[in-house]
Amino acid sequence: MIKTVASMLVLILGGITFSHAQTKSDSLAIRQAALDYIESQHQPDSAQMARCLHPRLVKRTFWKYPRQQREYLRESHADEMVLLAASYNIKGDKFPPNPRKEVILLDVSSNTASVKLYADEWIDYMHLVKLNNEWKIVNVLWQFKDANRHQ
Numbered sequence: 001m002i003k004t005v006a007s008m009l010v011l012i013l014g015g016i017t018f019s020h021a022q023t024k025s026d027s028l029a030i031r032q033a034a035l036d037y038i039e040s041q042h043q044p045d046s047a048q049m050a051r052c053l054h055p056r057l058v059k060r061t062f063w064k065y066p067r068q069q070r071e072y073l074r075e076s077h078a079d080e081m082v083l084l085a086a087s088y089n090i091k092g093d094k095f096p097p098n099p100r101k102e103v104i105l106l107d108v109s110s111n112t113a114s115v116k117l118y119a120d121e122w123i124d125y126m127h128l129v130k131l132n133n134e135w136k137i138v139n140v141l142w143q144f145k146d147a148n149r150h151q
Helices: 002-014 024-042 046-052 078-087
Strands: 053-065 070-077 102-108 112-119 122-131 134-144
Touching: 024 046, 024 078, 024 102, 024 112, 024 122, 024 134, 046 053, 046 078, 053 078, 070 078
Parallel strands: 053 134
Antiparallel strands: 053 070, 102 112, 112 122, 122 134
């Protein structure tokens, strides 16, 4: 009987995610960092992109060489993303009139967070860190919804 109760407690408590010091302001700041990331590309704004990124950000995706049919890991860094934000949608033709930007907080701890962003043709998984009371994106792993576009 005691073993059964103990086993049930392990199962119940094992399914509970404990978030250490997750506050409403943290959740809002994390969400805003993810929105700054995508919105800085909607309306070209390199300062908005720079605001949400840690300088050591690495953004990765899988890519395929069409001639060799070989996949590899493609990387971008913070400075490239800031430059991209300034120029990617300069003509206003890269996004629909009401672009999708759905932010899902997957896990939040006192100084780290994982986020999933659905943005039109992309899915981005992000890791954020809280340093000096600011949430910054440090890692992005992304893909097109249509994986065949990765070439």
